[in-house]
Amino acid sequence: xxxxxxxxxxxxxxxxxxxxxxxxxxxxxxxxxxxxxxxxxxxxxxxxxxxxxxxxxxxxxxxxxxxxxxxxxxxxxxxxxxxxxxxxxxxxxxxxxxxxxxxxxxxxxxxxxxxxxxxxxxxxxxxxxxxxxxxxxxxxxxxxxxxxxxxxxxxxxxxxxxxxxxxxxxxxxxxxxxxxxxxxxxxxxxxxxxxxxxxxxxxxxxxxxxxxxxxxxxxxxxxxxxxxxxxxxxxxxxxxxxxxxxxxxxxxxxxxxxxxxxxxxxxxxxxxxxxxxxxxxxxxxxxxxxxxxxxxxxxxxxxxxxxxxxxxxxxxxxxxxxxxxxxxxxxxxxxx
Amino acid sequence: xxxxxxxxxxxxxxxxxxxxxxxxxxxxxxxxxxxxxxxxxxxxxxxxxxxxxxxxxxxxxxxxxxxxxxxxxxxxxxxxxxxxxxxxxxxxxxxxxxxxxxxxxxxxxxxxxxxxxxxxxxxxxxxxxxxxxxxxxxxxxxxxxxxxxxxxxxxxxxxxxxxxxxxxxxxxxxxxxxxxxxxxxxxxxxxxxxxxxxxxxxxxxxxxxxxxxxxxxxxxxxxxxxxxxxxxxxxxxxxxxxxxxxxxxxxxxxxxxxxxxxxxxxxxxxxxxxxxxxxxxxxxxxxxxxxxxxxxxxxxxxxxxxxxxxxxxxxxxxxxxxxxxxxxxxxxxxxxxxxxxxxxxxxxxxxxxxxx
Numbered sequence: 001x002x003x004x005x006x007x008x009x010x011x012x013x014x015x016x017x018x019x020x021x022x023x024x025x026x027x028x029x030x031x032x033x034x035x036x037x038x039x040x041x042x043x044x045x046x047x048x049x050x051x052x053x054x055x056x057x058x059x060x061x062x063x064x065x066x067x068x069x070x071x072x073x074x075x076x077x078x079x080x081x082x083x084x085x086x087x088x089x090x091x092x093x094x095x096x097x098x099x100x101x102x103x104x105x106x107x108x109x110x111x112x113x114x115x116x117x118x119x120x121x122x123x124x125x126x127x128x129x130x131x132x133x134x135x136x137x138x139x140x141x142x143x144x145x146x147x148x149x150x151x152x153x154x155x156x157x158x159x160x161x162x163x164x165x166x167x168x169x170x171x172x173x174x175x176x177x178x179x180x181x182x183x184x185x186x187x188x189x190x191x192x193x194x195x196x197x198x199x200x201x202x203x204x205x206x207x208x209x210x211x212x213x214x215x216x217x218x219x220x221x222x223x224x225x226x227x228x229x230x231x232x233x234x235x236x237x238x239x240x241x242x243x244x245x246x247x248x249x250x251x252x253x254x255x256x257x258x259x260x261x262x263x264x265x266x267x268x269x270x271x272x273x274x275x276x277x278x279x280x281x282x283x284x285x286x287x288x289x290x291x292x293x294x295x296x297x298x299x300x301x302x303x304x305x306x307x308x309x310x311x312x313x314x315x316x317x318x319x320x321x322x323x324x325x326x327x328x329x330x331x332x333x334x335x336x
Numbered sequence: 337x338x339x340x341x342x343x344x345x346x347x348x349x350x351x352x353x354x355x356x357x358x359x360x361x362x363x364x365x366x367x368x369x370x371x372x373x374x375x376x377x378x379x380x381x382x383x384x385x386x387x388x389x390x391x392x393x394x395x396x397x398x399x400x401x402x403x404x405x406x407x408x409x410x411x412x413x414x415x416x417x418x419x420x421x422x423x424x425x426x427x428x429x430x431x432x433x434x435x436x437x438x439x440x441x442x443x444x445x446x447x448x449x450x451x452x453x454x455x456x457x458x459x460x461x462x463x464x465x466x467x468x469x470x471x472x473x474x475x476x477x478x479x480x481x482x483x484x485x486x487x488x489x490x491x492x493x494x495x496x497x498x499x500x501x502x503x504x505x506x507x508x509x510x511x512x513x514x515x516x517x518x519x520x521x522x523x524x525x526x527x528x529x530x531x532x533x534x535x536x537x538x539x540x541x542x543x544x545x546x547x548x549x550x551x552x553x554x555x556x557x558x559x560x561x562x563x564x565x566x567x568x569x570x571x572x573x574x575x576x577x578x579x580x581x582x583x584x585x586x587x588x589x590x591x592x593x594x595x596x597x598x599x600x601x602x603x604x605x606x607x608x609x610x611x612x613x614x615x616x617x618x619x620x621x622x623x624x625x626x627x628x629x630x631x632x633x634x635x636x637x638x639x640x641x642x643x644x645x646x647x648x649x650x651x652x653x654x655x656x657x658x659x660x661x662x663x664x665x666x667x668x669x670x671x672x673x674x675x676x677x678x679x680x681x682x683x684x685x686x687x688x689x690x691x692x
Binding site: 113120121122123124233238 | 345588
């Protein structure tokens with residue numbers, strides 16, 4: 001009989017890890033709390049930096065996990081270490097035993113209403129990057145009504161001592177410029193502004209996207225943070241910011257403001273994580289054993305981590321980690 | 337505007353303060369600016385609502401103006417504050433309420449700083465003993481006086497004679513609320529409603545029948561800003577801030593501005609006169625300005641206090657149009673009469689903003 005590997009989370013990391021372990025001859029079992037596999041990527045329209053359809057990537061990943069035992073709408077509600085592995089209780093009252101556990105629980109989106117000064121949930125035309133992506137996917141959002149001027153705010157809930165998130169969320173800069181280009185594709189006459197602290201275009205093709213956004217789409221990047229959003233009598237948004245390159249305060253009227261919300265630790269796994277004895281790191285994500293040579297390991301024997309549960313990560317980074325965790329688990333199972 | 341979003345924030349930022357037995361400290365400048373406000377607060381709380389609010393004649397300024405103008409160090413301001421708290425303790429009280437927003441900010445900052453840096457608290461304890469021979473104590477509860485009027489707003493509404501309603505049209509008066517910067521911008525959790533959408537004055541306006549105006553420059557400073565005004569060369573900044581606010585609120589045609597800070601009503605009131613003299617522009621209707629009142633003055637008006645007993649003749653902007661909108665009777669002849677009919681003298685008539 002093949003060895004069971006419990007994979008908690010059916011997003012990009014969980015699916016790819018399961019696919020790899022399956023190919024290696026092990027028996028991965030995915031437990032996903034939502035009604036479908038795919039995680040956050042499945043909610044996305046196109047991916048940076050090449051505007052690749054997210055659906056193509058998700059479909060390819062789904063194809064690879066065909067035949068793998070998967071529980072949807074299911075959570076692990078209890079887990080105990082037993083001799084030679086783990087015993088898990090699921091929310092559907094089923095139980096399963098596994099030789100190893102992979103935590104691939106991903107991230108939550110920062111709740112934009114916590115940054116009260118941006119007026120999300122107060123002013124109608126303030127929206128999040130996730131909601132804008134849904135607009136790109138469905139073409140529907142009553143807040144987007146032939147806008148003439150659109151603003152993007154970077155680092156919402158990231159690099160921000162006020163909300164106790166001092167880390168960089170890594171993907172928001174590139175996502176903002178991708179979405180800025182896309183909104184210009186839909187509304188070519190609109191003016192698009194992004195308000196950033198630093199543009200962290202670190203990956204392959206990211207800097208090209210930054211240049212493309214300005215050369216081909218006339219996106220205007222303003223180095224400065226938005227400090228306040230309010231609404232005028234016509235329902236338009238009035239924002240205040242500082243243009244730090246000019247050294248001047250700035251006030252602007254916008255039709256839509258998009259908040260680039262950061263990643264936060266997925267807290268729905270906290271109870272199980274605690275039972276497994278895996279701590280959090282200083283950013284509140286899961287602590288791996290070593291940031292260089294043990295990024296998929298935890299201090300607990302047989303418990304592994306992959307993807308954005310340990311820190312904000314891009315999709316390529318997540319898939320890379322999922323493949324490496326599969327190798328780690330395989331070696332762990334076959335260590336004797 | 338999504339009102340449910342604001343309501344969620346208002347419910348998140350509520351604070352637990354007692355409704356009775358307070359040691360009350362006055363502002364060092366409000367009695368000169370708005371002499372009826374503090375006495376009205378004490379009359380409402382003590383005599384209309386039957387609460388225990390005690391004043392000690394030996395209390396002083398909190399030192400806030402000097403502190404925020406960088407003329408005294410923080411340790412000096414903290415020692416002054418420690419003396420105020422010691423007076424509260426000596427008087428047998430543990431709930432402290434102050435009239436001034438800057439004082440409230442200073443007290444809050446001091447208590448938080450002592451909490452974070454106990455060694456500094458120990459130093460101030462010693463300074464207090466060395467300088468005053470007083471026993472160090474901290475209040476159990478700290479409140480701003482507007483917190484108490486907010487807490488009692490529905491009790492006041494029960495005794496209300498003149499709601500914030502235009503008697504000619506039957507429509508709610510449109511009211512701008514202006515919160516003093518030091519109320520909750522530094523410590524959002526210490527103010528009712530937090531820092532971005534405070535509820536402390538909104539709650540009063542709604543309880544008393546008015547309609548709140550939310551305009552783009554709502555959060556902007558009144559123009560006082562301490563050094564903006566105290567440094568004479570900076571006063572153009574002060575006026576330009578006030579001007580920015582009035583330009584922003586003008587399209588909403590507000591009937592009234594209500595404030596909870598000593599300086600805000602002063603600058604929102606007096607700069608209207610200066611702007612009118614400089615530009616010929618007034619922001620009220622028919623050549624009048626927009627009255628900028630304290631929350632105690634508004635509470636007094638709705639409860640039926642005589643406008644001149646409230647000291648409303650001390651405002652540069654004429655109050656009479658507001659009184660007529662609210663249907664409040666007043667005797668024009670008594671506007672500049674003090675107690676026992678003493679003639680206080682009339683101000684010189686400005687040329688561009690109507691004063692009566």
